[in-house]
Amino acid sequence: MTYCLAIHVGDGLVFCSDSRTNAGTDHVNTYSKMHEFILPGQRFFCLLSAGNLATTQVVVQRLRQDLETPAVRSLWTVTSLADAADYVGWVSSDTQRLQASRDVANTLFEASFILGGQIGGEAPGIYLIYPQGNYIHESAEHPFLQIGEIKYGKPILDRVVHSEISLEVAARCALVSMNSTIRSNLTVGPPVELSLYRTDTLQRGRYLMLTEADPLYKGIAEGWGAGLARSLEELPRFDWEIAPNQ
């Protein structure tokens, strides 16, 4: 499995992904699931991938090849983020179709993606591209998108993420959501990649690759554990704890 998420706040975009791939519990590997496509000063894209690794590798390879091929639709020629999502969705579903055409074992070649970024003076945004190639975008009411093993890390996002938090606070939320998932599910694992894109910069922003031993990652994991314990301690008491004779 995999866990990737993106958050869109007023200051910009946060992308976060784990690096564990597994084909069975005895075939576990580490692969990056974060892929950036940057034309400095003109356009910035970050793609997060989940699903069949052979599919996602071919999709990323085709996206890069198309950049080098003149007169072909590519991330350098798409006219909007929605157009970019549509293009990636087409490459993904076409790749899955090609993989399935060689298969005799009903294998699942599905892949999902989160694509976010900014094109010129347009507003930045994030899109979730389904295995079928169709896609949805975030909204002010729901400013985050997730793919892969999404349930463990959702409650923290549901409670604290909204469009007005700063880019750094959003990045810490993403790390907490990721760390909670890694603690609860073996198929999601470090290192964790984190990318912070600030609106209108149109270039690569802050990027971190965090191992479990990284002092920041450890500090956030331990600080969050201590914060939860303190929050639990401060919750309202039951009636009988306040008035023991009740």
Next chain:
Amino acid sequence: MTYCLAIHVGDGLVFCSDSRTNAGTDHVNTYSKMHEFILPGQRFFCLLSAGNLATTQVVVQRLRQDLETPAVRSLWTVTSLADAADYVGWVSSDTQRLQASRDVANTLFEASFILGGQIGGEAPGIYLIYPQGNYIHESAEHPFLQIGEIKYGKPILDRVVHSEISLEVAARCALVSMNSTIRSNLTVGPPVELSLYRTDTLQRGRYLMLTEADPLYKGIAEGWGAGLARSLEELPRFDWEIAPNQ
């Protein structure tokens, strides 16, 4: 769906369940999923149920019928908690077999249960009974069990639950885990039932049925949200926030 959990700490046992049942999104109802079987001074059982409602209702009815039938295996005659789990597992798989024998549409009649309690002077404990009728128990390293929609509420349990916390702290953990699940998933809903069994009492303990409007439930939900926001605020900063010229 459903979410039920039980926690075993030094002081006793906590049981917590939601009350939402749904057969499609336009067929949503409220049913209790917590069933107590108590022979005061001799034995205490609490059963939590998830899965097909027709199956779980028949299972609970058969468990109650067996109590009234002399010379039949029942929760009053089982000799240990493991024996009780085995008995419930048998009733459950037998009920599923009976339901399936009338079915022509490959319907899923599966149900899972958590059974916990204490028999006489034996140690209290909790068991998870799978749809197949087999079962596992908790351990000192893993003192909680969950059935139904378990992922959203697992991270908080993984981080803060251990055998040494008090019964009331464990009950607050259960409420937070339940509230997080209810916020993130529509198929889990209030009212929330909570039962606290104190070791060696062999009678019904504290029991609460909490609606969303209940001041304690609201206080815990709001207190937890505020605690998370504060915990997030207190996490370590990124290097560039501490030394902006870096």
